[in-house]
Amino acid sequence: MREFTGRIEQTSISPLAFEVSGRIVEIAVRDGGAVKKGQLIARIDAEPYELQLRRADAQYTQLAEDLKRKAVLHDEGILSGASFDQLKAAVEMALAQRDLARRDLRNTRLVAPFDGRVARRNVESQQTVSAGMLAFNFENVGRLEVGVELPQSVIETLSASAALSGKAWLPERPEQPFDLVYRERSTLITPSASSYRLLFGVAQPVKLPLLPGMIVRVRLDLGPQHNDSPGFAVPVGSLSVAPDGHRRLWRYDRPSGQVHAVPVDVRAISGGDAVVAGALNVGDQVVAGGVQFVAEGLHVRSMDANPQ
CATH class of the missing domain: 2.40.30.170 (Efflux pump adaptor protein, beta barrel domain)
Structure with a gap:
């Protein structure tokens, strides 16, 4: 271990945006607030979309009634097939427009896609937003x-x-x-x-x-092979990276006054100290700072920095 x-x-951090444009009239959550799936987060002024749906519904109803009347004339051979087909296509188009208007009205409400938390609110009440504009960052x-x-x-x-x-x-x-x-x-x-x-x-x-x-x-x-074993606490600043990518310390050799690289395994880092394992012994002195300027065999003066 x-x-x-x-x-x-x-x-999972999801960007939330309205699918329609309009003026925000309600923000139902606060930054950091937890919400359930389907819960209202914010809504846009729905009145323009309600009017749009009413117009689309009226247009569809009118064309559908006209189609019923013209169907009789078509059956009697008075109305040509081409004219009748054109009217049917108009009814289908009106139905699609009504469905789109109903969807747009539904999309004036922005709801939580899943249980989560509002990480950040990017809009304000009464602000006019465009479709697709980032409104909230939502966390799972x-x-x-x-x-x-x-x-x-x-x-x-x-x-x-x-x-x-x-x-x-x-x-x-x-x-x-x-x-x-x-x-x-x-x-x-x-x-x-x-x-x-x-x-x-x-x-x-x-x-x-x-x-x-x-x-x-x-x-x-x-x-x-990685079970905990005794290590030495050294300053983080005493660590450097060798050309092969491994961590190393520079150990001071008192008789020669030189330093030599010692490969180490970093076990943990906490604050300004690191716990390392390697070919070290209690009492060894290591270079505690400025290791970027140290090279193999460099002559230095001891400042009595011991691994613990």
């Missing part, structure tokens, strides 16, 4: 993920089909861990950290105030 730092992430709060960055040295030992498992907890609530379900891992390295990103789903509903962006501690079962 190994511990890492993770972050709560949102799996039921599907949270945990993102974890694993060092390259760890990723290299894991097979692509490895079935990972683990638990996570809020740092302030270690007594309430929740299970994680492995979903995917990135094949692209994070250049700034020489790490790879893994995503885990939250296995079951958790009665914790989990929100996107929260930091969590993650404990993963990576196999026996």
